[in-house]
Structure formats: structure tokens, C-alpha cells
Amino acid sequence: MSIELITLLYFVCLFVGLFLGLPVALGLGGTAVIFAAIFEPRSLLAIPSAFYYTPWNQVLVTIPLFLFMGSLIRFSGIAEAAYDAVYKIVGHIPGGLAMGTVKVCTIFAAITGITPPATITMGQIAYPSMLKYRYRREIAIGSIGAGGALGALIPPSVPFIFYGLLAKVSIGGLFLGGLLPGLMLAAFYIIYIGIRCKLQPSIGPAIPEDEKFSTRDKLHALLGIWPFLLLIFIVLGAIWGGIATPSEAAAFGAAGALCINIIYRRLTWKILRDSLETTVKLTGMGLWILIGANIYLNIFNSMGSQELVTSLVLGMPGGENGILIMMMLIILLLGMVMDDWAIIMLCTPLYIPIINELGIDKLWFGVLFIVNIQIAYLTPPFGFVLFWLKSVLPKDVSMGDVYRSVGPFIVLQVIGLILIYLFPQIATWLPSKLN
Amino acid sequence: ADAAEKYGKPDKVTEWVFQPCFDSSDAGWANGVVPWIEAVEKATEGSIKFKLQPSGAITSGSEAFSATSAGLLDVTACWASVYGGDMPEGMLAFGMAMGADNYRDAWAAMFGDPKYKIGDLVQKASNDRNLQWVGWSSQGPNAMFTKFPVHKYEDLAGKKMRAGGPQALFHEAVGGAPVAMGGGDIYTAVKLGTVDGTYWDTGGIDDMAFHEVIQYAIMPGWCPAQHQEIFLNLDKWKALNQWQRDRINDVFMSTYFETSRMHAVGVKDALKVLEKSGGTVINMSEDEVKRMRQLAIEKVWPKVAEKSELTAEGVKLWKEFLQDIGEL
Amino acid sequence: MKIWKLYEKSVNLIAELMGRIGWLLLLYCMFFGVVDVFLRYVLNSPSLWISTTVQVAMVFMACVGGVYAYNADAFVKLDLFYANFSPRKKALCDLVTVILTLAFLAVVIWKGMDAALLSVKMNQMTPTSVPIPVYPMKIFIPIAAVVMLLVVIKKIIQDIIILVTEKKTSPIHQ
Ligand code: NA
Ligand code: NA
Numbered sequence: 001m002s003i004e005l006i007t008l009l010y011f012v013c014l015f016v017g018l019f020l021g022l023p024v025a026l027g028l029g030g031t032a033v034i035f036a037a038i039f040e041p042r043s044l045l046a047i048p049s050a051f052y053y054t055p056w057n058q059v060l061v062t063i064p065l066f067l068f069m070g071s072l073i074r075f076s077g078i079a080e081a082a083y084d085a086v087y088k089i090v091g092h093i094p095g096g097l098a099m100g101t102v103k104v105c106t107i108f109a110a111i112t113g114i115t116p117p118a119t120i121t122m123g124q125i126a127y128p129s130m131l132k133y134r135y136r137r138e139i140a141i142g143s144i145g146a147g148g149a150l151g152a153l154i155p156p157s158v159p160f161i162f163y164g165l166l167a168k169v170s171i172g173g174l175f176l177g178g179l180l181p182g183l184m185l186a187a188f189y190i191i192y193i194g195i196r197c198k199l200q201p202s203i204g205p206a207i208p209e210d211e212k213f214s215t216r217d218k219l220h221a222l223l224g225i226w227p228f229l230l231l232i233f234i235v236l237g238a239i240w241g242g243i244a245t246p247s248e249a250a251a252f253g254a255a256g257a258l259c260i261n262i263i264y265r266r267l268t269w270k271i272l273r274d275s276l277e278t279t280v281k282l283t284g285m286g287l288w289i290l291i292g293a294n295i296y297l298n299i300f301n302s303m304g305s306q307e308l309v310t311s312l313v314l315g316m317p318g319g320e321n322g323i324l325i326m327m328m329l330i331i332l333l334l335g336m337v338m339d340d341w342a343i344i345m346l347c348t349p350l351y352i353p354i355i356n357e358l359g360i361d362k363l364w365f366g367v368l369f370i371v372n373i374q375i376a377y378l379t380p381p382f383g384f385v386l387f388w389l390k391s392v393l394p395k396d397v398s399m400g401d402v403y404r405s406v407g408p409f410i411v412l413q414v415i416g417l418i419l420i421y422l423f424p425q426i427a428t429w430l431p432s433k434l435n
Numbered sequence: 436a437d438a439a440e441k442y443g444k445p446d447k448v449t450e451w452v453f454q455p456c457f458d459s460s461d462a463g464w465a466n467g468v469v470p471w472i473e474a475v476e477k478a479t480e481g482s483i484k485f486k487l488q489p490s491g492a493i494t495s496g497s498e499a500f501s502a503t504s505a506g507l508l509d510v511t512a513c514w515a516s517v518y519g520g521d522m523p524e525g526m527l528a529f530g531m532a533m534g535a536d537n538y539r540d541a542w543a544a545m546f547g548d549p550k551y552k553i554g555d556l557v558q559k560a561s562n563d564r565n566l567q568w569v570g571w572s573s574q575g576p577n578a579m580f581t582k583f584p585v586h587k588y589e590d591l592a593g594k595k596m597r598a599g600g601p602q603a604l605f606h607e608a609v610g611g612a613p614v615a616m617g618g619g620d621i622y623t624a625v626k627l628g629t630v631d632g633t634y635w636d637t638g639g640i641d642d643m644a645f646h647e648v649i650q651y652a653i654m655p656g657w658c659p660a661q662h663q664e665i666f667l668n669l670d671k672w673k674a675l676n677q678w679q680r681d682r683i684n685d686v687f688m689s690t691y692f693e694t695s696r697m698h699a700v701g702v703k704d705a706l707k708v709l710e711k712s713g714g715t716v717i718n719m720s721e722d723e724v725k726r727m728r729q730l731a732i733e734k735v736w737p738k739v740a741e742k743s744e745l746t747a748e749g750v751k752l753w754k755e756f757l758q759d760i761g762e763l
Numbered sequence: 764m765k766i767w768k769l770y771e772k773s774v775n776l777i778a779e780l781m782g783r784i785g786w787l788l789l790l791y792c793m794f795f796g797v798v799d800v801f802l803r804y805v806l807n808s809p810s811l812w813i814s815t816t817v818q819v820a821m822v823f824m825a826c827v828g829g830v831y832a833y834n835a836d837a838f839v840k841l842d843l844f845y846a847n848f849s850p851r852k853k854a855l856c857d858l859v860t861v862i863l864t865l866a867f868l869a870v871v872i873w874k875g876m877d878a879a880l881l882s883v884k885m886n887q888m889t890p891t892s893v894p895i896p897v898y899p900m901k902i903f904i905p906i907a908a909v910v911m912l913l914v915v916i917k918k919i920i921q922d923i924i925i926l927v928t929e930k931k932t933s934p935i936h937q
Contacts, residue, residue: 017863018841020845021845021856022840022863024838026867029867033863033867033870034863044874046502047871048871048904051907055818056497057617059619061796064824065789068789113619156623165643166458168460170647171622243804247796247817248797248799251796251797255797258793277782280786281782284825285839288838298493304486342491345492391837391839399842399846505877520887520894598892602892603892607892612807612808614803
């Protein structure tokens with residue numbers, strides 16, 4: 001059997017399994033095991049290995065810790081109180097809460113180097129509050145998903161570090177290169193939400209005229225946000241003040257949330273138990289997906305499928321643009337089933353020699369690469385942001401709802417990608433100014 | 436059954452999967468792994484071929500050593516700072532804290548001089564773990580890269596430095612505060628001041644872009660000649676014919692010196708990159724190196740020696756060697 | 764039926780127990796994450812073992828959390844079509860796709876035992892300055908997979924019961 005056919009079947013088997021209702025983690029692992037057993041039996045040894053080396057990755061501890069932080073402030077009602085306060089302040093603007101959510105996600109992106117923390121924390125906190133104020137599901141989910149994906153683009157960013165190491169590009173330069181595109185996308189989301197809700201007020205309704213709040217009320221409301229601001233300050237301050245690594249800062253966030261609960265006299269045994277339960281379940285589920293994705297990649301490589309990637313890229317007609325487009329398409333495809341570091345690890349060594357040959361700016365390409373991974377995370381049918389989002393949202397939200405919600409934001413991401421492609425300065429201007 | 440088998444190139448081509456514990460961005464890729472592969476393919480006249488994969492492709496870097504022992508991989512290249520928990524004897528080959536000054540001395544102690552032959556201990560330990568040690572390369576100094584100047588080891592006291600495994604033992608011995616963190620976090624941590632610097636292999640600092648965030652390179656660091664080893668699954672070794680095994684043994688020494696020289700050039704280049712971006716290279720005085728060596732032998736070496744009978748024997752031989760060449 | 768109820772109960776109990784272990788591991792990661800910073804930033808004497816043991820905790824959390832989550836049906840599914848299936852059809856699909864799950868777990872158990880044995884034989888330690896044994900983690904991986912398998916068997920039986928007891932799709936079930 002040719003490698004093309006094997007690779008195709010490898011994807012098809014996974015797709016079929018997942019659409020028949022097999023959990024994502026088990027679909028990834030199960031498909032990999034079957035193919036390994038048939039085509040490369042000795043690579044079966046790699047499978048238990050992934051259960052050890054995946055969670056061993058230090059940065060992943062941020063997932064349970066931020067989850068715990070989010071659960072604590074959600075179950076205790078602190079998050080709701082904060083959103084109530086925000087509503088008083090920006091509620092007169094249609095879609096104000098959703099725009100605020102994107103802004104908080106942007107701040108979150110400056111805290112974490114990976115995507116899941118912002119998605120899962122905001123999914124827990126922002127979604128119930130937005131629904132409470134009769135925001136339509138799609139705008140609530142879309143703003144959280146798109147905002148959460150910014151985590152990898154706005155520095156600090158773990159994917160940029162991996163890319164920088166492999167492509168031998170300045171990591172500081174890449175960080176700066178990702179900043180403007182990240183802020184640009186955030187602005188796109190905010191503008192889109194604003195316009196959409198202005199035209200269709202039922203999606204993100206403003207406060208009715210007769211319920212408007214006075215300036216005094218608004219100032220008072222500001223006090224209601226303090227625990228929220230304090231948490232952001234603790235986490236951001238710990239990192240940017242050189243006090244803690246991102247993993248430790250996440251521990252600060254969780255411990256901070258616990259302390260705020262105690263100060264507020266909100267902490268009950270039930271809240272603690274619910275938070276622990278939610279966190280451990282979601283962490284276990286998420287880690288199994290990451291483990292499954294690593295196994296899927298290991299077997300993909302063992303079968304020799306990465307050679308297929310190279311031949312696909314080099315076989316693409318249309319010169320430089322054709323090759324670049326093919327590269328982006330492959331990232332988009334792999335982004336469905338692999339984690340960001342895995343795609344970077346797989347594609348960068350294959351792409352960089354070609355990029356060098358073509359004389360393309362590696363920093364610019366790196367930014368395109370990461371923007372593309374963000375898109376891959378959000379595009380149906382599979383994507384890591386989609387998985388996380390679905391798992392933290394209430395049971396009555398189906399995958400179809402999530403797909404419909406992220407659609408417009410994917411369009412915005414693609415517009416962003418095209419803009420960066422047409423105007424490389426968006427990525428390269430800031431690094432060139434500061435180096 | 437193969438008594439009549441001829442001594443020479445076999446008809447059958449053997450193909451091996453080679454996954455180091457690092458990826459193509461590491462200096463050990465182009466200056467260590469690739470030259471060794473080319474030498475083996477040439478020496479065995481194409482009867483052995485390699486499929487080289489980056490770390491993480493088949494399994495993670497931290498698992499590469501045991502995966503080779505178990506037969507998931509055929510060949511791996513790794514540092515004992517990574518696999519030392521699986522085989523502490525590897526530290527004898529990696530390089531002791533303030534051990535051999537350069538790769539020629541290291542070769543003499545490990546293989547060259549029949550009086551020491553420390554390499555035999557490492558080979559024995561490898562065989563016990565179903566591995567054959569087939570390649571070696573010196574990567575030059577593993578040094579300190581800091582935001583503060585260091586002229587004597589007391590300058591490191593109280594300083595927070597990213598240091599893993601053996602580096603942390605050394606940093607603790609000089610009174611510093613070692614901090615553990617993943618490789619990907621170091622850049623940001625140094626930049627933001629979470630740590631004051633890092634220990635790293637000198638030839639790799641420009642790959643990690645550390646020159647953007649640190650000010651000083653302190654030579655010769657804590658390990659003047661750091662090494663990387665290549666291991667082959669023992670069953671795969673035994674499946675070769677004698678001619679092939681001899682050819683692989685032949686290239687052990689020649690690739691050692693070839694790749695060590697390549698690394699030495701890489702070290703010079705990396706330091707030039709640092710100086711060009713405004714950094715300073717500090718070479719510690721000979722007396723200071725001697726003091727540090729004394730300290731390392733007193734405080735760090737016993738921790739290697741206590742790991743196993745073989746490491747104890749190896750540490751003893753290393754001490755004798757340094758005494759004999761007058762560095763103690 | 765009695766035996767089945769007993770089995771269901773026992774599996775739930777084991778999963779719940781694993782979940783509780785997960786709670787402790789989570790609190791460990793939080794508490795010691797903060798302590799680590801305190802030791803380093805305030806006392807200037809960083810610990811050499813905290814960050815490694817947090818990694819160890821994460822490996823165990825993946826094991827126990829996976830079982831806990833799967834038993835509670837918290838594993839994320841792409842229920843694009845699945846969500847609209849009748850209970851019978853869902854059970855039928857589950858019974859088909861469970862082959863992949865069984866293959867997966869079988870390999871984790873079988874190869875996981877090999878890896879655990881190798882780890883014990885090598886006396887595998889972390890390469891950190893304070894060495895921590897690796898084999899407890901490697902041993903726990905196939906054990907967690909066995910417990911996971913018990914949960915899978917529970918779900919298989921549940922699906923079979925649905926197939927046997929539920930009538931063919933009638934509008935009432937929609
Ligand atoms: Na970020
Ligand atoms: Na996708």
C-alpha cells in the first residue's frame with residue numbers, strides 16, 4: 001500500500017470514529033494503535049510512553065491551575081458579580097460584554113504562553129454571565145473561542161519559542177512580531193461584535209433605556225470588579241515582574257482565587273468540592289486528548305508519512321505563492337489532530353530549507369505559521385480550542401452550536417492572515433524598529 | 436550456522452531508525468549526528484542506512500534512551516544530563532564537573548591511555564542495558580551565561596541560575612541558587628529577571644537566542660568539555676556481521692576528533708555572536724579554574740561516585756588521570 | 764442483574780477514589796507552586812525537588828483524572844451527528860467504535876507493562892539534581908489503563924442493556 005493511501009486512511013479512520021461518537025482522546029489513540037499494529041508493530045512501544053512524557057511537560061501544569069482558578073471564582077459567584085459590574089459600566093453598548101470578554105482574553109494571552117488556559121477560564125466565567133444578560137449563544141461562544149486562541153500569538157508564546165529554536169529566528173523578534181497581529185485580530189473581533197450587535201441588537205442586547213445606570217452606580221460597580229482585577233494583577237505581575245515562571249504564576253492565580261474566596265467569606269465545602277471535581281475531570285480529559293494527539297503524531301512519523309508532507313509542498317504548482325499556500329493548508333489540516341508544538345516540530349524542519357531556498361523572511365513566515373495554527377484550532381470539524389470549549393460549556397451546547405459560533409471569527413482570522421501575507425510589515429515592523 | 440559467512444560487506448542492507456534526544460536545531464545535529472551517520476554509511480559501504488528523525492517524532496527526547504534499549508528506536512544520541520537517571524555511568528562520558536580541560540585529554544582518559552580506559556566502564560554499563568555505545572563527540576564547554584560578571588566562583592553565590600541535574604549540583608556547591616525550568620522557559624525567565632542566568636552548552640547559546648538576553652559568558656564554565664554519546668540497540672549490534680561491527684568501531688575515534696573539532700569552531704562562532712551583540716566573554720584565570728576543580732572534586736564528584744560501583748571506579752580513575760597530568 | 768449492579772457500583776467507587784487522589788494532586792501543585800516561588804524569591808534558596816514532583820503529580824493526575832472523567836462521561840465528543848441519534852443508535856455506534864478504545868487500552872496495558880518492567884530493571888530515576896524514581900509512574904500507567912478498561916466494560920454492558928430493553932426507535936423516544 002502506498003504511503004499516500006495509508007495516510008489518507010489514517011485520517012479517514014479517525015474522522016469516522018469521531019463522528020460516530022467516539023471521544024476525541026480515544027479516537028486518536030485507537031486509530032494510532034490499529035495503524036501501528038498493521039504497519040509498524042514495534043512503534044506500539046511509543047504508546048505507553050506518551051502517557052509519561054506528555055504530562056511531564058512543565059508548561060501543562062498551567063491547565064489544571066487556571067482551571068481551578070476559573071472554577072473557584074465561578075462557583076463562588078465572584079465571576080458573576082464581576083460581570084454584573086462590567087455590565088453596569090459597558091452594558092449600554094450593544095455587545096459590550098462580548099467585547100469585554102475579548103479584551104480579558106487578550107490580557108490572559110499576555111499571561112500564558114499556550115492557548116487552553118484563556119479558553120477554559122473564560123469559557124467557565126464569561127459564558128454563563130453573557131447568557132444571563134440574554135446574549136445569544138453564538139456571540140458568547142465565538143468571542144471566547146477566538147479570544148482564547150490569541151494565547152499563542154500574543155507574547156509570551158510557547159509556539160513562537162519552539163519555532164524560533166527550530167528555524168533559528170530570534171525569539172524576542174518573534175514575540176514582537178506576534179504582538180501587532182495579535183492586537184489586530186483582537187481589534188477585529190471587537191469591531192465585528194460591535195457592528196453585528198448594533199445591527200442585530202438581539203444578539204448582544206444593550207441595557208433597556210429605562211434601566212440605565214448613573215455615573216455613581218458605575219463608579220460603585222467598579223468596586224465589584226476588584227477581585228477580578230487583583231487576580232489578573234497577581235498573575236501578570238508575578239510573570240512580568242520576574243517573580244515567577246508561567247507555571248508558578250498559574251499556581252499564584254489558583255491560590256489567589258482561593259484566598260479571595262476566603263476573604264469574601266464565600267468559600268464553602270461545596271464550592272471547593274465542585275471546583276476540585278470540575279478541574280480534575282477537565283484536566284484528565286484534556287491531558288488524554290494531548291496524549292492521544294502525541295501518539296497520533298508518533299505513529300504518523302513511524303509510518304513515514306512526513307515524507308508525504310515534503311513531497312506535497314514541493315509538488316505544488318504556482319511558484320513561491322503556491323508553495324506558501326500549500327504549506328499553510330498542511331498546517332491547517334494537521335492543526336485538526338495535532339497540538340501546536342507537534343505541528344511546529346513536524347513542519348518547521350521540513351519547511352525551513354524551502355523557505356531559505358526561496359529567500360522568504362523567516363520571522364514573517366513564523367508569524368503566518370502561528371496565525372495559521374490559531375485558525376486550525378478553531379476550524380471545524382476538529383480543533384483544540386473547539387474541544388476545550390465544548391468541554392467547559394454546559395451539556396446542552398452541542399458541537400454544531402460551537403461550529404456555528406466560531407464561523408464569523410474564522411473569517412476574521414483568515415482576513416488577518418491574508419493581510420499579514422499581503423503586508424508583511426504588520427509582522428516585521430515592530431521587530432525591525434526595536435532591534 | 437553462519438560459520439561459512441564471509442568477512443566483508445553483506446548483501447543485505449540494514450536500515451535503522453535514529454532519533455536523538457534533541458532536534459535539528461541543536462549543534463549536536465549537524466556537528467555530531469550527521470557526520471557520524473555519513474561516516475558509518477561510508478565505512479560499511481552502504482550496507483547500513485539511517486532514517487534520522489528529530490526528537491519527539493517517534494517518542495520524546497526524555498524517553499529516547501530507554502526507547503533505544505527497548506527496541507522502539509535503533510539508535511539515539513543523547514547527553515547523560517538527560518539519560519543519567521537511566522544510566523548514571525553516562526556522566527563519566529558526559530564530562531565530570533571541572534573534569535578534562537579539552538577533548539584530547541578526555542579521549543586520553545576514556546580510551547587513549549591503557550592506564551585508565553574509563554570508556555570500558557561506560558560500555559559495560561551500556562551492554563547491561565541492552566545498548567552498544569557506538570559514537571562520541573565533545574561539544575566544548577558547558578558554561579555559565581549571566582547578567583552579572585563572574586571572576587571567581589564566589590561571585591555565583593546567591594545567584595539564581597537555571598540549572599538542571601549535574602549543573603544544579605555544581606551551582607549548589609558554589610553557593611548559588613539553582614532553579615529548574617523547561618528549556619523553552621529560559622529565554623523569557625532571563626529576560627524578565629526570574630533567573631540571573633543559565634548554564635548551557637556554549638555552542639548552543641546562539642541557537643537559543645540567549646545572546647539577546649544575557650551579558651556575560653563565563654569560560655570554561657562548570658564542565659570544560661561536555662560530551663554527547665550515540666547508542667545502538669544491542670540486538671541490532673549483534674545482528675550485524677563482524678566486518679560491519681569492525682567498521683563502526685573504526686569510525687568511533689575518527690568521528691570523535693572530527694566532530695569535536697567542528698564543535699570547537701561552533702563554540703568560537705557562538706561566542707563571536709555574543710560579543711557582536713554587545714556581550715562580554717570572561718575567561719577565568721588558571722588559578723581560579725584549579726580552585727573550582729578542587730571544589731567540584733570535593734563536593735560534586737562524590738555524588739556521581741555514589742550512584743554505582745562502576746561510577747565509583749570511574750570517578751577514582753578520573754581523579755588519578757587529572758593528578759597524573761598535573762591539573763590537581 | 765445483582766452482580767451487574769455490584770460491578771457498576773464498584774467501578775464507580777474506584778473511579779471516585781481516583782478522582783479524590785486527583786484533588787489532592789491538584790492541591791499539591793497549587794500549594795507547592797506558590798511555596799517554590801516563596802523559597803526562591805523571598806528566601807533566595809530555591810528547592811531542588813518541587814518542580815520535579817509537580818511534574819510527577821501531573822503524570823499521576825493524567826492517569827487518575829482520565830478514569831474519573833471518562834466514568835463521568837466528561838470525555839469530549841464531536842456530537843455533530845451523534846447528538847441527534849436515538850438512544851438505540853447511540854448504543855449501537857458505541858459498540859462499534861469501542862473496538863478502537865479496547866485496542867488502545869489493550870496496548871497501553873500490554874506495552875505499558877513492558878515499559879514498567881524495563882523501568883524497574885533499569886532503576887530509572889529522573890535526571891534532576893534530586894533524583895526521583897520514575898518506575899512508580901511507569902507502573903501506574905498500565906494500572907490506570909486497567910481501571911479505564913473496567914469503566915469501558917461497564918459502558919459496554921450499559922449499551923447492551925439499552926439495545927435489549929429499548930424498543931426499536933419509536934417517535935416516543937425522540
Ligand atoms: Na501568550
Ligand atoms: Na481545525
